[in-house]
Amino acid sequence: MNSDGQWRKRHSRILFAGGPHSRIRLTVDQAVRPDGVTVEYPHVAAPDSVRVLAIHRGQVAMVAQDHYLHGTITDLPGGLIEEDEQPADAAGRELAEETGLQAAWMYPLGAVATARAVSTERSHLFLAHGCVPDDRALDAGESLQLQGRSWHDLVDGDARALQGAKLPALADAASLATLHRVDTLMRSSGDNLPSPDDDLPKAAWAAYTVVAAGGAHFADDRVILVWLDLAVGRFAEGQALLAELEAVYDGPDTEAAWAQAAHRLWFMAQQR
Incomplete structure (x- = not known):
C-alpha cells in the first residue's frame, strides 16, 4: 500500500500516436494503485487546451461546429495549446481564429480536467474583453458558425433545460465551467445584472x-x-x-x- 494514498507509475507504452503533430497518444501505463495493487491503466495522453468566454457589447461569442465524436456542439471558442505556447497566448490565438475578435486582455480563470479518468488533458479557462473585430484573423480552415448570445440566455439556459423548456445553450463541459466561473466573478463585482x-x-x-x-x-x-x-x-x-x-x-x-x-x-x- 502507498503510504501517501497516491498512484505510482512504473512504466508506459504507447499503442498509437496521431492528431496534430502526433501529440495525441493512446497509452497504457503499468501503475500501482493506492492500495498497492498493480494494474494496467489505459488513457489518452493529450495536450492541454483553452476555452475563452469573450464578451463584446453585451454579447457572448459562441461557435457551433460539427465534431466527429459528438456531432454539432455549440460552445465557447477554444482549442489545443501548441507546443511551447503559453495558455493565455493560445486563448488569444484561438479566439481570433474562430471569431475574428482580438482581445485586449485575458483574465485567467484556472483550469479543469476535461475527462479526469481517461485523458491527461486540462482545459485552461479565460475571460476576454476589450475585443476588437478583425476578420483578417479568422482561420479559413475552421468550419464553424459564429453566434452571439446574451448573458442571460446562457446563465439561465440550464434551468430552462431542466424544466423541459429548451435545450441548453452550451454542450461542452469546459465551456460550462468557464461560464460558471465568470458568473461567480460577475456576482462578486457588482449587484445583480x-x-x-x-x-x-x-x-x-x-x-x-x-x-x-x-x-x-x-x-x-x-x-x-x-x-x-x-x-x-x-x-x-x-x-x-x-x-x-x-x-x-x-x-x-x-x-x-x-x-x-x-x-x-x-x-x-x-x-x-
Whole structure:
C-alpha cells in the first residue's frame, strides 16, 4: 500500500500516436494503485487546451461546429495549446481564429480536467474583453458558425433545460465551467445584472451604483468593465462609454474617466 494514498507509475507504452503533430497518444501505463495493487491503466495522453468566454457589447461569442465524436456542439471558442505556447497566448490565438475578435486582455480563470479518468488533458479557462473585430484573423480552415448570445440566455439556459423548456445553450463541459466561473466573478463585482428587458435608464442606474462604489466589490477594474458591458453594452450610449473607459483603463487618466462615467450613467438613468 502507498503510504501517501497516491498512484505510482512504473512504466508506459504507447499503442498509437496521431492528431496534430502526433501529440495525441493512446497509452497504457503499468501503475500501482493506492492500495498497492498493480494494474494496467489505459488513457489518452493529450495536450492541454483553452476555452475563452469573450464578451463584446453585451454579447457572448459562441461557435457551433460539427465534431466527429459528438456531432454539432455549440460552445465557447477554444482549442489545443501548441507546443511551447503559453495558455493565455493560445486563448488569444484561438479566439481570433474562430471569431475574428482580438482581445485586449485575458483574465485567467484556472483550469479543469476535461475527462479526469481517461485523458491527461486540462482545459485552461479565460475571460476576454476589450475585443476588437478583425476578420483578417479568422482561420479559413475552421468550419464553424459564429453566434452571439446574451448573458442571460446562457446563465439561465440550464434551468430552462431542466424544466423541459429548451435545450441548453452550451454542450461542452469546459465551456460550462468557464461560464460558471465568470458568473461567480460577475456576482462578486457588482449587484445583480439588469434584466434583458430593462430599458436604458433602468440598466444605467444599476451600472451607476457599481461605478459610483468605485469598484469596492472587486479590485480589478477590467472585471468591472465586463460587468458594465453586460449591463449597458447593448445600448449605443453604453457602447460609447465602454469604448472610452477601455481606452484609458490602465493609463494616468483612469480615475477621472471613471468619475466621468459615473456622471454620465447617472444622467442616462434620469432619462425616463
